[in-house]
Amino acid sequence: MAIATPGTQYTPSTNGNYAIEAHSLRIYYGDFLAVKDVDLNIPRQKITALIGPSGCGKSTMLRAFNRMNELVPTARTEGEILYNAVNIYDADIDPVEVRRHIGMVFQKPNPFPKSIYENVAWGARINGYKGNMDEMVCEALQQAALWDEVKDKLNQSGLSLSGGQQQRLCIARTIAVKPDIILMDEPASALDPIATLRIEELMKELTQKYTIIVVTHNMQQAARVSDYTAFFSLDEADRAGILIEHGATKKLFTNPEKTITEDYITGRFG
Amino acid sequence: MSKNPHKPPRHRMPPQLETEGFIPNLMRRHRVGKFWLVIFRFATIVGVIALATLLLNVANSAFGYVAIENKIDPDTLAVNGVELDDLPKAELVRILQENVSTGLFRRLEHEEPFEERSRIEVYGLVIERVVEPRVVQQWSLQDSLFRGAAIKAEVARDYPTAELEFKSWLDRYFILNPQSARAERAGVRTAILGSLWTVSIAILFAFPIGVGGAIYLEEYAADNAVNRVIRTNINNLAGVPSIIYGILGLAIFVRALEPLTSGTLWGLADPTTANGRTILSAGLTLGLLVLPMIIINAQEAIKAVPSSLRQASFGLGATRWQTVWHHVLPNALPGILTGAILSISRAMGETAPLVVIGASTFINQDPNGPFSKFTTLPIQIYQWTSRPQDVFRNIAAAGIIVLVLLLLSLNASAVILRNRFSRRLD
Numbered sequence: 001m002a003i004a005t006p007g008t009q010y011t012p013s014t015n016g017n018y019a020i021e022a023h024s025l026r027i028y029y030g031d032f033l034a035v036k037d038v039d040l041n042i043p044r045q046k047i048t049a050l051i052g053p054s055g056c057g058k059s060t061m062l063r064a065f066n067r068m069n070e071l072v073p074t075a076r077t078e079g080e081i082l083y084n085a086v087n088i089y090d091a092d093i094d095p096v097e098v099r100r101h102i103g104m105v106f107q108k109p110n111p112f113p114k115s116i117y118e119n120v121a122w123g124a125r126i127n128g129y130k131g132n133m134d135e136m137v138c139e140a141l142q143q144a145a146l147w148d149e150v151k152d153k154l155n156q157s158g159l160s161l162s163g164g165q166q167q168r169l170c171i172a173r174t175i176a177v178k179p180d181i182i183l184m185d186e187p188a189s190a191l192d193p194i195a196t197l198r199i200e201e202l203m204k205e206l207t208q209k210y211t212i213i214v215v216t217h218n219m220q221q222a223a224r225v226s227d228y229t230a231f232f233s234l235d236e237a238d239r240a241g242i243l244i245e246h247g248a249t250k251k252l253f254t255n256p257e258k259t260i261t262e263d264y265i266t267g268r269f270g
Numbered sequence: 271m272s273k274n275p276h277k278p279p280r281h282r283m284p285p286q287l288e289t290e291g292f293i294p295n296l297m298r299r300h301r302v303g304k305f306w307l308v309i310f311r312f313a314t315i316v317g318v319i320a321l322a323t324l325l326l327n328v329a330n331s332a333f334g335y336v337a338i339e340n341k342i343d344p345d346t347l348a349v350n351g352v353e354l355d356d357l358p359k360a361e362l363v364r365i366l367q368e369n370v371s372t373g374l375f376r377r378l379e380h381e382e383p384f385e386e387r388s389r390i391e392v393y394g395l396v397i398e399r400v401v402e403p404r405v406v407q408q409w410s411l412q413d414s415l416f417r418g419a420a421i422k423a424e425v426a427r428d429y430p431t432a433e434l435e436f437k438s439w440l441d442r443y444f445i446l447n448p449q450s451a452r453a454e455r456a457g458v459r460t461a462i463l464g465s466l467w468t469v470s471i472a473i474l475f476a477f478p479i480g481v482g483g484a485i486y487l488e489e490y491a492a493d494n495a496v497n498r499v500i501r502t503n504i505n506n507l508a509g510v511p512s513i514i515y516g517i518l519g520l521a522i523f524v525r526a527l528e529p530l531t532s533g534t535l536w537g538l539a540d541p542t543t544a545n546g547r548t549i550l551s552a553g554l555t556l557g558l559l560v561l562p563m564i565i566i567n568a569q570e571a572i573k574a575v576p577s578s579l580r581q582a583s584f585g586l587g588a589t590r591w592q593t594v595w596h597h598v599l600p601n602a603l604p605g606i607l608t609g610a611i612l613s614i615s616r617a618m619g620e621t622a623p624l625v626v627i628g629a630s631t632f633i634n635q636d637p638n639g640p641f642s643k644f645t646t647l648p649i650q651i652y653q654w655t656s657r658p659q660d661v662f663r664n665i666a667a668a669g670i671i672v673l674v675l676l677l678l679s680l681n682a683s684a685v686i687l688r689n690r691f692s693r694r695l696d
Binding site for chain 2 (some may be wrong): 066071073096097099100101103104105106108110111113122123126170172173174177242249
């Protein structure tokens with residue numbers, strides 16, 4: 001599923017276990033350095049949580065994985081992100097194709113003001129899906145654990161659903177374009193605890209097929225749902241976001257290597 | 271709950287809280303609110319009064335008593351005791367032939383053979399050309415309502431042969447007749463058609479270009495100095511006096527592009543004029559005039575589309591164009607159409623640039639395409655109000671009513687269209 005076949009000079013450093021790798025990543029907004037020198041490997045078909053205090057660059061980091069930062073005119077990225085042995089920031093890589101392979105779910109549920117069916121079908125259609133659309137929509141909604149609730153009202157507006165249902169609709173919409181990796185930017189922060197729980201269960205089910213990277217502010221959520229956790233914080237010197245520690249969630253939460261990580265996850269700061 | 275939401279409810283004051291550092295000022299705050307409420311209400315009332323005065327003033331001239339004298343008494347045209355009203359078509363044609371000049375009769379026959387004309391039509395011609403009713407004196411609606419008896423006495427004294435009748439200057443004939451030098455016979459058909467033609471061309475020209483420009487500026491153009499200058503100056507253009515656009519249109523469309531706008535390039539030119547002072551020139555000039563308005567409104571509408579929608583679209587692997595076409599435009603459409611509605615009103619009421627372009631002040635031929643000479647309703651009204659005879663003031667008033675009604679119906683259809691689009695979205 002190579003996104004392009006450029007004559008890349010990079011040696012395929014990608015170990016088969018990693019879905020995506022960031023190497024020496026630096027992200028600027030104008031002159032401001034938001035993310036500094038991050039090296040991060042994301043294991044395949046696992047959930048990796050990015051945590052850290054506000055403004056530490058974790059959302060920026062997440063958006064770097066599918067080049068969404070480029071929608072901000074002043075944003076600039078240095079370093080490389082390897083996906084299937086290809087640097088997605090190479091000049092000849094089309095960000096539009098990257099985003100199809102690496103989908104995104106946003107903090108606030110943002111269904112299109114169209115019918116539930118169209119919400120799911122649209123992304124697949126514009127990407128050239130030629131199979132049976134009805135089956136595909138049904139399958140995506142089932143995978144997103146939404147089918148039973150909406151199967152009788154597929155023609156109603158996506159905005160008529162509750163917040164939690166809307167967020168699952170957004171997940172179904174993302175699944176429908178058959179991505180490889182799903183990025184989630186605080187997907188449950190606008191939802192009530194029950195809806196949050198359903199999203200978390202869904203995320204676990206989705207790891208059977210997808211790699212998930214999730215940004216969260218919620219320590220318990222990170223502990224509950226993720227397999228790996230990356231802790232970001234601010235460099236005191238230049239206020240840039242840096243990766244402090246990355247590892248298996250269990251280890252990071254029970255036996256962190258750095259004191260600053262421990263302080264954060266035990267609630268002593270942040 | 272108080273019924274009037276603006277009126278502060280008369281609450282009982284809770285026991286005074288003597289808090290250090292706070293001065294009790296609730297009464298004063300309510301008083302300030304009330305003061306501004308009075309000011310705003312006054313502003314609204316001034317607006318309503320101004321509008322009512324305008325409407326009354328127009329109605330005052332458009333309706334009222336008129337004293338009519340006939341050149342030939344219709345009773346003398348009765349044949350064998352059958353009244354003129356009841357005569358068959360053949361008799362009416364004969365009367366017409368006997369009473370008008372051979373030249374006029376032949377011209378009428380040439381325009382449409384009498385055999386094909388309906389009886390009503392021939393009857394109308396007899397009244398118009400033979401009986402020739404003439405308004406010798408007219409009164410305002412106000413006088414007609416409150417001084418009826420005095421008017422009757424005045425007519426009996428001054429115009430013994432005249433008939434007094436209550437006339438609505440706005441009637442079927444006024445709308446269907448072409449322009450005429452005689453106020454009784456003048457109508458606005460030519461002007462209505464001219465207005466519809468020019469406004470249609472203006473919108474067809476300005477809407478796609480304006481929306482396209484707005485899409486480019488909002489979705490594609492980088493935020494650099496050049497584009498900022500362009501954005502600012504489009505806003506400035508919206509404030510340029512319309513006569514300047516007239517001069518621009520005269521230089522570009524009427525003069526420089528004359529072969530195009532006169533139609534000679536395509537061999538479609540109106541042989542009687544064959545110059546650039548055509549409907550096409552007028553429409554394009556009005557199009558330039560409303561272009562900034564359409565761009566600004568479309569820009570605002572596009573800006574108001576939530577960026578979360580764009581992000582969702584990009585996140586699914588949509589290109590910029592797919593995002594604009596499938597999400598931004600449909601959601602901005604109601605706002606864009608609001609701009610179009612405002613532009614239609616503006617183009618419809620514009621007079622000055624068309625005077626510069628060279629609208630015909632007297633024309634009784636319907637426009638038959640973009641290369642005809644033209645006049646429009648505002649031009650016609652302006653021209654009638656500047657005539658010395660009082661009676662033209664009355665048809666000018668009737669013309670104003672036609673203009674307002676036309677404007678309202680065009681706007682209403684645009685609003686219906688807009689509401690249908692916005693309903694489809696949620």
